[in-house]
Amino acid sequence: MATSNKKNVLDLSFSLITAVASLSIIFIIVGIFWILVRESAPAIHKFGFIDFLISTEWNPVKELFGAAANISGTFMTTALALLFAVPTAIGIAIFVTEVAPNFLKGPVGIAIELLAAIPSIIYGMWGLFTLAPIMSRHIEPFLQKTLGKLPVLEVLFRGTPLGIDILTASVILAIMIIPFTASIARDSFNLTPAVVKESAYALGATQWEVVKNIVLPYSKLGVFGGIVLSLGRALGETMAVAFVLGNNHKIATSFLDAAATITVTLANEFTEADSDIYLSSLYYLALVLFVMSFIALAIAKLMLIRAERKYSR
Amino acid sequence: MKKAAALVLAVLMSTLAVTVHAEETLNGAGATFPAPVYSAWAYEYNKVTGTKLNYQSIGSGGGIRQITERTVDFGASDAPLASEKLAKDNLLQFPAVIGGVVLVVNVPGIKAGELKLDSDAVCKIYLGEIKTWNDAKIKSMNPKASLPASDITVVHRSDGSGTTAIFTDYLSGICPAWKEKVGSGTAVSWPAGIGGKGNEGVANYVKQQSNSIGYVEFAYAKQNNMAYTLLKNAAGIFVAPSFASFEDAAATGDFDPKKDFYLWLNNAKGKKSWPIAGATFILLAKDKKDSNMKTVKFYDWAFKNGANKAKELIYVPLPKSLQDKIRTYWKANGIL
Numbered sequence: 001m002a003t004s005n006k007k008n009v010l011d012l013s014f015s016l017i018t019a020v021a022s023l024s025i026i027f028i029i030v031g032i033f034w035i036l037v038r039e040s041a042p043a044i045h046k047f048g049f050i051d052f053l054i055s056t057e058w059n060p061v062k063e064l065f066g067a068a069a070n071i072s073g074t075f076m077t078t079a080l081a082l083l084f085a086v087p088t089a090i091g092i093a094i095f096v097t098e099v100a101p102n103f104l105k106g107p108v109g110i111a112i113e114l115l116a117a118i119p120s121i122i123y124g125m126w127g128l129f130t131l132a133p134i135m136s137r138h139i140e141p142f143l144q145k146t147l148g149k150l151p152v153l154e155v156l157f158r159g160t161p162l163g164i165d166i167l168t169a170s171v172i173l174a175i176m177i178i179p180f181t182a183s184i185a186r187d188s189f190n191l192t193p194a195v196v197k198e199s200a201y202a203l204g205a206t207q208w209e210v211v212k213n214i215v216l217p218y219s220k221l222g223v224f225g226g227i228v229l230s231l232g233r234a235l236g237e238t239m240a241v242a243f244v245l246g247n248n249h250k251i252a253t254s255f256l257d258a259a260a261t262i263t264v265t266l267a268n269e270f271t272e273a274d275s276d277i278y279l280s281s282l283y284y285l286a287l288v289l290f291v292m293s294f295i296a297l298a299i300a301k302l303m304l305i306r307a308e309r310k311y312s313r
Numbered sequence: 314m315k316k317a318a319a320l321v322l323a324v325l326m327s328t329l330a331v332t333v334h335a336e337e338t339l340n341g342a343g344a345t346f347p348a349p350v351y352s353a354w355a356y357e358y359n360k361v362t363g364t365k366l367n368y369q370s371i372g373s374g375g376g377i378r379q380i381t382e383r384t385v386d387f388g389a390s391d392a393p394l395a396s397e398k399l400a401k402d403n404l405l406q407f408p409a410v411i412g413g414v415v416l417v418v419n420v421p422g423i424k425a426g427e428l429k430l431d432s433d434a435v436c437k438i439y440l441g442e443i444k445t446w447n448d449a450k451i452k453s454m455n456p457k458a459s460l461p462a463s464d465i466t467v468v469h470r471s472d473g474s475g476t477t478a479i480f481t482d483y484l485s486g487i488c489p490a491w492k493e494k495v496g497s498g499t500a501v502s503w504p505a506g507i508g509g510k511g512n513e514g515v516a517n518y519v520k521q522q523s524n525s526i527g528y529v530e531f532a533y534a535k536q537n538n539m540a541y542t543l544l545k546n547a548a549g550i551f552v553a554p555s556f557a558s559f560e561d562a563a564a565t566g567d568f569d570p571k572k573d574f575y576l577w578l579n580n581a582k583g584k585k586s587w588p589i590a591g592a593t594f595i596l597l598a599k600d601k602k603d604s605n606m607k608t609v610k611f612y613d614w615a616f617k618n619g620a621n622k623a624k625e626l627i628y629v630p631l632p633k634s635l636q637d638k639i640r641t642y643w644k645a646n647g648i649l
Binding site (some may be wrong): 047058059060062118128129132133136150160162163241242245246247248249258267268270271272273274278288 | 509
């Protein structure tokens with residue numbers, strides 16, 4: 001009797017602790033949202049909702065603020081980074097799981113995971129001191145000479161190649177998110193039942209056919225999950241981008257323009273924001289990012305659920 | 314269980330120990346620019362008196378907010394607050410150390426101290442109106458220099474900073490067009506150029522990009538041996554940035570205790586004065602007598618004993634005359 005009582009107490013306290021831990025997550029999210037709304041109230045009141053979202057003005061001296069330039073910068077860097085990162089990461093995962101000889105699998109896998117462990121400030125410093133000069137001296141002039149001569153694409157490569165721009169920031173972002181996508185894709189590829197793969201090989205399929213027709217369809221969901229994770233990281237990444245994006249509050253038309261993302265603006269301007277409306281506008285920006293990330297992740301989650309249902313049928 | 318209890322007890326005791334110690338700690342928060350010199354002073358001060366300084370360099374905006382909310386013993390701001398604002402929040406203000414801003418260039422063939430610029434040229438370069446180095450205006454001041462026909466790359470700070478506040482105040486003071494179009498502040502809407510994060514960001518862009526110009530803190534230019542320019546000051550004389558020219562600016566600057574020392578040191582009238590400088594300020598809460606006493610004791614000690622340490626770190630210590638004015642101000646407000 002005594003032992004079972006003790007067991008009950010232990011059980012109960014264990015479930016209580018887990019419940020408190022989980023509920024506190026919801027509490028923290030709601031709390032953050034509430035603080036963001038409360039602190040941005042003066043800015044919401046002054047600039048409104050739609051006007052703030054479509055205004056490109058960001059002038060701390062005249063105390064006029066709008067989020068459009070920051071939102072567009074966030075979208076452009078994130079989209080471009082995903083464009084660079086996703087194919088590379090899937091390629092890496094295919095190499096590690098299907099192509100690489102056994103003695104290479106370990107080292108490459110560990111190298112990818114180490115890439116994920118590097119703090120973002122180090123990527124930022126590396127970007128500023130090493131990547132930016134390489135971009136401005138070699139890669140960007142080369143792109144201008146080649147892609148920049150094409151009729152429509154030409155617009156995207158206008159301007160002086162300074163190395164402090166959307167392109168450099170996106171390359172750094174891509175390097176940062178590759179490990180996430182790659183390691184999740186690798187894990188999902190590994191989940192493909194060996195029997196199915198072996199059957200395909202037995203039927204005479206080539207390595208490429210196995211990857212294309214067996215592994216990729218089988219692990220779609222996992223790969224998609226990895227991309228969503230990287231999207232979240234790319235949206236929120238701050239320090240690495242802050243060093244190479246220039247924090248220019250204008251909507252960029254070229255990949256070689258300096259721009260600003262929401263997080264970069266927050267990191268750059270929060271400490272010295274001296275007027276109340278300035279600070280409040282920064283909180284408002286944070287609120288916009290909060291909602292944006294929420295929507296992006298919600299859409300991704302919905303798609304995952306849908307795909308799962310379709311898949312299980 | 315016993316282990317856990319012992320652990321909890323240990324943690325409790327260590328917090329207790331901290332609270333006992335806290336009596337001898339001075340808490341400050343604010344500007345990042347003077348943080349190294351405050352820390353160096355605090356280290357020496359701790360050896361002499363046993364009082365510890367806990368200074369959090371969270372930025373001027375944060376410093377002002379923390380002292381307004383009375384969560385620290387003193388706040389620090391790179392920009393002075395106007396007397397009306399001080400009165401509203403019941404604050405006192407005095408300068409602690411001087412910082413200067415210098416222009417650095419990367420033009421092939423131009424060495425440190427070779428290029429001369431006047432305020433109008435600086436303003437027009439930053440407005441994007443003077444676009445090339447061989448512009449007639451720059452040439453007329455530098456007849457002997459061989460200036461290239463290349464475009465000028467203008468570099469400014471991308472983050473909010475006291476350095477930008479000093480520099481844009483300088484431009485606003487000398488150039489009506491700048492005042493009207495851009496204005497002054499810790500961050501402004503720049504009409505031209507690219508932004509670098511921090512002094513290191515600006516310095517790095519200027520080093521990397523040929524034909525560029527940027528503004529950085531004096532210490533940064535000196536430590537990195539960058540090609541600084543000469544500037545024409547308010548007296549019409551071209552001067553080089555040096556301890557002497559900053560001290561001259563500080564000595565001729567009209568710091569007025571009646572205005573709580575509200576002053577930007579830009580365009581000081583002295584013949585040897587460097588035209589772009591500013592003091593960094595300490596903010597005190599009028600109602601917190603005890604912590605004011607602690608803070609003022611520290612700065613009084615630092616003014617008397619910290620000049621060499623400040624110079625070692627390439628900060629400009631306050632001139633004696635200004636120190637005396639500050640001591641009078643403290644006494645007038647019932648401290649010291």
